[in-house]
Amino acid sequence: MSARAIWKGYLSIGDVGCAVALFSAIDAQERTSFHIINRDTGNRVRRQYVDEDTGKAVDKDDLVKGYDQADGHTVVLEADEIREAVPDSDKRLEMSTFLPCADIDTLYLERPYFLAPADAQSVEAYDLIRDTMVATNVAAVARTVLFRRVRSVLIHPEGRGLIATTLNYDYEVRDPAESFGDIAKVKIDSEMLDLARHIIDTKMGRFDPAAFEDRYEEALAELVRAKIAGRKPKKLPKRKAENVTSLMDALRRSAGAPASSKGKAQPAKSRKAAPSAGRQKKAS
Structure with a gap:
């Protein structure tokens, strides 16, 4: 079954444009979901808005939004x-600013969507926009009204299509200095850096989301299967806690070198040869 568009509009650069459709790139339906049940009766329960003073349920038609002021009064x-x-939406995604893909700060990325041509007549202009962005290695910032709110969107090419990712506003992103x-x-010892570089080098790979394990989802699914079958759920293996006395010992163990070495630790040979310490120091 083909996906259903959640928004349709017009993508443009100046006078060049095409009709486009927006599709959700995230599907949470595959996750294990539950209903809330009354343990005593086995019946499902539903949420209700209740007046905090009277304790009486409030009908949906009587619900309004309120903004609390500093003086304690509420604006309804x-x-x-x-x-x-x-703001009214003109259903237009005007790509007003282009920037190198390397300049994108991922901290501001919110939620991705697939942006595809809405009809056969739009394919030529759509392909022209996408191919030009690929050739110049750029992404575009556009603005439009999505889900009743003016949103900034980052558009970048991906394979045969375009990805539109909603962006967090600057005021929504907290200052990193609050946490960092x-x-x-701390001055890190050069031997530690060499060992750490070796460990990273032996674990280099490719970005492959299919290899990521959702251990929480896996545990829930196994619990449900066990309940249905009337058996005990299989326990997921737990990581063994290792007694490491120092950061240097941890690095040496991870690199395959003896933890008790007194001199410079030599990383164990791996299937992928690591650069020599001399070349590593030059590169740093």
């Missing part, structure tokens, strides 16, 4: 007031 906003305040500002500066 009706649904039609919010609708009128939100108190990290003390």
Whole structure:
């Protein structure tokens, strides 16, 4: 079954453009999902909005949004007031700014969507836009109204199509200094750097999401299967805790060198030869 578009509009660069459709790139339906059940009756329960003072349930038609002020008063906003305040959408994705792909700060990426031509007549212009972006190795920033909100979108080519990723606004992203500002500066020993580089070199690979394990989902699925079969769930293997006395010992063990070495540790040979320490130091 073909995917259903969640938004349709017009992608353009100046006077060049085409009709496009937006599709969700994320499918959470494959995850194990549950209903909330009343243990005593076995019946499903439903959520209800309740007035915090009277304790009585509130009908959906009586729900409005409120904004708390510093003085304790609440400003009430009706649904039609919010609708009128939100900018109208002209269904247009105008690619106004282009930037090198290497300049993209992934911290601002929010959620990806597939952006495809909406009809056969749009394919030629769509391919022209995509192929030009591939040739120049750039991404584009565009703005439009999505899901009742003006959003900035990053568009970049991917295979035969385009990926549109909604962006976090600057005010939404916290200052990294809040988390990293108190990290003390430490001088790392050159032997530690050599060992760490060797460990990374032997573990180099390719980005392959299919190899990522969702251990939480796997454990839930096994629990459900076991319940249905009337057996105990299989336990996932736990990592063994290793008693490492120092960071240097941990590095030596990971590199395959004896932890008790007194001199410079020599990393164990791997199937992929690591650069010599001399070449590593030159490259750093």
